[in-house]
Amino acid sequence: MLFARTPLGFGVAFCLSAWSFTCHSGAYDAFVYDEMKADGRSADSTRVMGLINSLYLIGGASAAFFGGFVAQRALELLYVLSIGVDLLALGVLAPLRERPFRDEPRKARKMSFLGDLRELGRDFKDRRLAGLVVLWGVTGTLAAAAMMYGQSLLQGLGLSLVGIGLVGAIRQVSAAVPTTQAFRVERRFGPYRTLNVSSAAVPVVLLLAGLLPRWSGPAAGLVAAAFLIILDALVEGQYPLFNSAINALVSSERRATVLSSASLLSSLSMMVVFPVIGVVGDALGLGLGFAVVGGGALLIGVIAAIWLLIRSRRERHIDGGDRQAVSGAGLTQ
Numbered sequence: 001m002l003f004a005r006t007p008l009g010f011g012v013a014f015c016l017s018a019w020s021f022t023c024h025s026g027a028y029d030a031f032v033y034d035e036m037k038a039d040g041r042s043a044d045s046t047r048v049m050g051l052i053n054s055l056y057l058i059g060g061a062s063a064a065f066f067g068g069f070v071a072q073r074a075l076e077l078l079y080v081l082s083i084g085v086d087l088l089a090l091g092v093l094a095p096l097r098e099r100p101f102r103d104e105p106r107k108a109r110k111m112s113f114l115g116d117l118r119e120l121g122r123d124f125k126d127r128r129l130a131g132l133v134v135l136w137g138v139t140g141t142l143a144a145a146a147m148m149y150g151q152s153l154l155q156g157l158g159l160s161l162v163g164i165g166l167v168g169a170i171r172q173v174s175a176a177v178p179t180t181q182a183f184r185v186e187r188r189f190g191p192y193r194t195l196n197v198s199s200a201a202v203p204v205v206l207l208l209a210g211l212l213p214r215w216s217g218p219a220a221g222l223v224a225a226a227f228l229i230i231l232d233a234l235v236e237g238q239y240p241l242f243n244s245a246i247n248a249l250v251s252s253e254r255r256a257t258v259l260s261s262a263s264l265l266s267s268l269s270m271m272v273v274f275p276v277i278g279v280v281g282d283a284l285g286l287g288l289g290f291a292v293v294g295g296g297a298l299l300i301g302v303i304a305a306i307w308l309l310i311r312s313r314r315e316r317h318i319d320g321g322d323r324q325a326v327s328g329a330g331l332t333q
Helices: 007-024 027-038 042-073 075-093 113-123 127-156 161-189 191-210 218-247 252-284 284-330
Strands: none
Touching: 007 027, 007 042, 007 191, 027 042, 027 252, 042 075, 042 113, 042 161, 042 218, 075 127, 113 252, 127 161, 127 191, 127 218, 127 252, 127 284, 161 191, 161 218, 191 284, 252 284
């Protein structure tokens, strides 16, 4: 990124960045969960992942705040600092080793793309697992869109780079609270109910942010920033819940692949959502772009929920009929 001066150069840099995220995706979460499983603490994973995520958010908030000051002096220096942080992270990761699992021995097999896809298809025959991955991928896409385009939205409303950096810091610090308390909500209401309600709230917040009255000035910027802060708190609070719920449904050797499939789905969703916001934003304003994507996601979610409810009732009715037929056959005999 530092040396790129053409669209092709930036494209290559973005591809390398995407590959690096692909290698990281799923592996980190699986490693942490497997370590807890080996210690007999898998039931405590939501709380621990929430604490880890809060440390990440606080670090990110510090970077966003100070990054605003650095960007005003020299934007390139941000990339130099990022390289330094990545080198420091490599030093932390180098001594870590995976522990063997006596109950689930690793099977040596040839790496096969088609074989992995077939196994992934078998994993997703579990409707609970498939639903969790879809929800996580879609909510992650909406949050990423709000973060990327939200900066332009705030800048268009008159906020300076320092102000945008301050909003980014507040967003992440605020999100550090719900992510550490998600395990309490999970214990009271259960993981699935909590995830369904919070997932529905994400497009609602994006829709409301897009339907804000079209005015300018500091007041508009503050209101828009408040919606972005709420959206970030919702999504980051979901992270440990999704992580624990998905990990509990898959085996250790499949864990990283299944988790990374949520990121893959999110990336595919971004290829649709980002251009839509961009096209509508260029033509009618970013606010309406947010409203279109948020409203569309909410509508699709409602249709999917109704369809699943009808299908579930139909299956229960069929199962009930089969049980009555078996019972009747037994009485006849």
